[in-house]
Amino acid sequence: MVQPIEIEGSVFSDTRGKIKFFNTFYMTQIVRFYEISPVSTEIIRGWQGHLKEKKWFYCHTGSFIINTINIADKVIPISNRIPERFVLKENTPLILEVPEGSATAFKSLEYGSKLMVFSNFTLEESMTDDIRFPLETWNAEW
Template sequence: MTHEEIQLLDGGIVYDDRGSVSFVNNFNFNGIKRFYQLKNVSPHVVRAYHGHERETKYVLVSTGSAKIICSKMDNRELTGLPVTFILHSAKPSILKIPAGFANGFKALEENTTIIFFSTSSLEESQGDDFRFSWDFFGKEIWVTKNR
């Protein structure tokens, strides 16, 4: 299976005396059929890994920060090395996770909110749903390292 590549769409924030405007101007909503918002009960919860062969997802951290890990899938199996992204609401960006990838996430701070935009309806997504253990690449991948 040939895959598109994961893509990070950078945005920005503009401030003035009235407040701020956060944006990702190069994100196009064409093809988006639904969105959903996730908020874990604590930063210790890991939601992983969840993949689709036909569905593309776009991820925006609207509040807080999160570690997002992606891996390629082939024939319903994780086959790629994990790729890690840190998204933060203070630096707006949208992560494109193409069809053929699995992903998981962990909030890095309290009250983190993540919005997922999907190219599939709920019914389409449920027929294209593959789950893998959160520790598939080892538990240490989710640990924040002190520096």
């Protein structure tokens, strides 16, 4: 079973300003990206999963809780699975790599938060691999 991976970045600051960078994040698999800007901290988006598509999440403004769960595991009944919780913050350079065979649900923790999502599938490919679950399918910590 493949688990989400946290890709740590770094920050450099001097008199000219600050640079956040990810020198170990290789973008060769990425074919598209988009930005999500929730209108409220009360809204939870998810559960949305993909058996073949891989995604990377980066919070560049505000903060988010992202819960992930493996949906491809044939051994554990789907209702008995426990989500894994991650917190992404704009001041902590971190990219969350969510492997294929996973579902995600997330919410912003601050008004005005923005989340970048990178994908290795085109929109058309993603739509044929899309699996949705009701929010109450798993008991995630928000």
